[in-house]
Amino acid sequence: MKNRVLKVQSQDNLIVALDHLKKGEVITYNNKEVTLIEAIAPKHKFNESDLKKGEEIFMYGVLVGKAEYDIPAGSMITTFNVKHAAAPFKLGERKLTWEKPEQGDFKDKTFQGYHRANGSVGTANYWIVLPLVFCENRNLDVIKDALVNQLGYGKSDKYKDFAQDLISKYQKGEELQDILTSELQSVAENPNPTRIFENVDGVKFLNHDMGCGGTRQDAQSLCGLLAGYIAHPNVAGATVLSLGCQNAQYSILQEELLKRQCTDKPIVFLEQQEEGTEEKLITEAIKETFTGLMEANKQTRQAAPLSKLVLGLECGGSDGFSGISANPTLGYVSDLLVTLGGTTILSEFPELCGVEQELSDRCVDEETALKFNSLMTAYAASAVRAGSGFDMNPSPGNIKDGLITDAIKSAGAAKKGGTSPVTDVLDYPEMVSKKGLNLLCTPGNDVESTTGMVGSGANIVLFTTGLGTPTGNPIAPVIKVASNTKLSEKMPDIIDINTGPIIEGEENIEDSGRRMLDYIIAVASGETQCKAVINQQDDFIPWKRGVSL
Structure with missing residues (x-):
């Protein structure tokens, strides 16, 4: 029963x-x-x-x-x-004892990934085009229009066909009220064109609204994030466009790349104020990007141990079941991957309010714990100075579905981090360098947080939701996990895995977690595409270090 x-x-x-x-x-x-x-x-x-x-x-x-x-x-x-209300926290005793999950069949399993020179392994193979400043966004759009469809990475537009059908019926004087969603589904989709480069998953464009006009710290942080994307194991190379006079200079990006020991990847750098005309800039960018894709296409998937996986742990559109089904399942997967020698990242610091003491005590040493405590204290204080606070974090959707205080939301959200010791604490946009569970300071905002985790090295993101959200990322698969069966059945176009059977008493957390890890391996190997990748949900928002909950 x-x-x-x-x-x-x-x-x-x-x-x-x-x-x-x-x-x-x-x-x-x-x-x-x-x-x-x-x-x-x-x-x-x-x-x-x-x-x-x-x-x-x-x-x-x-x-x-x-x-x-x-x-x-x-x-x-x-x-x-x-x-x-939330309990205060301070530096306490180390509490590092935890129960490791049984590795079972996963001990010897591998995934098929792209091996990089620095020893990291990608779950995909992308070329990225990015601007150092928002002034170059239009040029990125022109390059995208010129390249993506021609290279076979376009997506058929059924909505465009549907709109054209409506126009046609209107022009013929036909009634429109009988046109339903079923007619949209009946519109034939054009088959995806053949890829020119079989071993390259796509060319991704990281438009953003930063790079100038903000603080120098914002420019440094942006360059660190962009360097993280260039250095990312899912990226073969990059085309970087600069205007020339902005705060986010290429020299800063190069310094950040050195911090991440990224010295061997092909990077095409073009500065508009040096190149001259728009035509010269864009034609050179297209030519050099195409040349880079030719080289990237020579790379193929090879077997890699599961210890090369770096999982980002995210939640968004959470509900009252998230902390009972989906988030604990991610926690089990995190513990299992850590046991296998892998790496996980838990972020969203405003959504750790009330569980700081537990996480601080789980840090492997006092220095790591003090860094976590300091980042949490500073973040909370900055929110208060801005006239807000962590108590204002729950969204209307959260509240409607049972998450009525930030501490309730946070206590459930923290379940994504499992029970393993915290091996490192990172301040945005630092890159992961230690195996095990890492804590990364980001906002609770879904896209800002996911953008940050991928920039820190997550080559796959697990994203739980109780209400539904389409969030994805340009270069890392974002696997969407439903906390309840109703959501999974209602929004099958964005949901990959359903943990609702836990609520219904038909599955336990351990079995759900092992089922999830099997799916992760399939996605990491390129055998299965998660819905965010299929939908080309390429969300990318850098964090300005102001208050964002």
């Missing part, structure tokens, strides 16, 4: 509804009865005992809020009766 409620940790005083619960229904949990004084929707929580005004509220074993006023047992927890 399916469980209808769940208490995540024994010390919690909130219970999660897994099903629709009716007003007046008597819920029995651990031999204790609670009569519901109102209906509780799935994903939402109710208190198992009376709560006095100011009383602390716990979930996932940590402080997540305080009662705004007296709350009778069996009440739904909302933004009206509970306010955000």
Whole structure:
């Protein structure tokens, strides 16, 4: 029989509804009865005992809020009766003991990847074109229009065909109200053209709105991020366009590339103020990019151990089930890959609010813990100075689906990091250099965070969602993981893996995690394309080091 409620940790005083619960229904949990004084929707929580005004509220074993006023047992927890609260943190004792998952069949498994000279292995093989300043975005668009379809990387546009069909019917005087989505599906898609370069997955264009007009620190940070993308194992080479007078100079990019020990990749650098005419700049960029693609095409996939995988752990459009199904599954995958000698990255620092002490204590040494504590403290303080705060992090969608305080959201989000020790703490846009679980300081904003993790070296991203989001990345596969079956069935065009069976009592976290790792291997080997890659969802937003939650 399916469980209808769940208490995540024994010390919690909130219970999660897994099903629709009716007003007046008597819920029995651990031999204790609670009569519901109102209906509780799935994903939402109710208190198992009376709560006095100011009383602390716990979930996932940590402080997540305080009662705004007296709350009778069996009440739904909302933004009206509970306010955000989180426990303070400080440097504590090292707590590095953890239970490693059984490696099983994964011990000797490999994936087929692109081996780079520095020892890293890519899960894809891209050429990237990027601007050092937003002034070059138009030139990138012109180059993209000239190259992508001609090289066989275009995507048939069924919506353009659908719009043309509507225009045709309008011009003929036909009625439009009977045209439904089914007609859109009936529009024949043109087959994808044949790739000119079989071993190159695509040419990607990293348009952005930075590079000048901001602070010098923004320019340095941008160059570090762009260097991370050029140095990335999924990238064969790059074409870099510069105007010439901007803050983000090519010399800064070269310094950042040296920090990442990237000295051997082909980089085409063109500066518009040196080249002269637009035509000269663009024709030279197209010619040199084509030459680079010829070389990149000589690289082929070869077997690599799973220890060469670097997984980014992300969540977005989260719901009340994310911290129970999808995020713990990612945590298990993280622990399993770390056991196999691999690397994982947990980011989104505003969504670690309330679990800082646990993560700090899991850092391998005091120096690493102090760096984490310092970054968290500084980030929180900057948010307050800007008139905001981590308590303002949950989105309307989060709140609607049961994540009513930042600490509740954070405690569930942190489950993505599993239980392994934290081997390193990185400040954006530092690059991963140590195996194991890494913490990377980024905003909670989905695209800014995903952009940052890939820039730090993630060659695949696992992205959990309870509400649905199309987020992808230009160079790294972003595997979308649903927290519930309803979402998976409703949005199959963006969801790759469903962890809803955990909520339904049909699968446990370990089995879900092992199923997920099998899928990761298939994607990493190029045998399967995740939906974000199929949809060409190439989201790329650098982080300006101001306040972004």
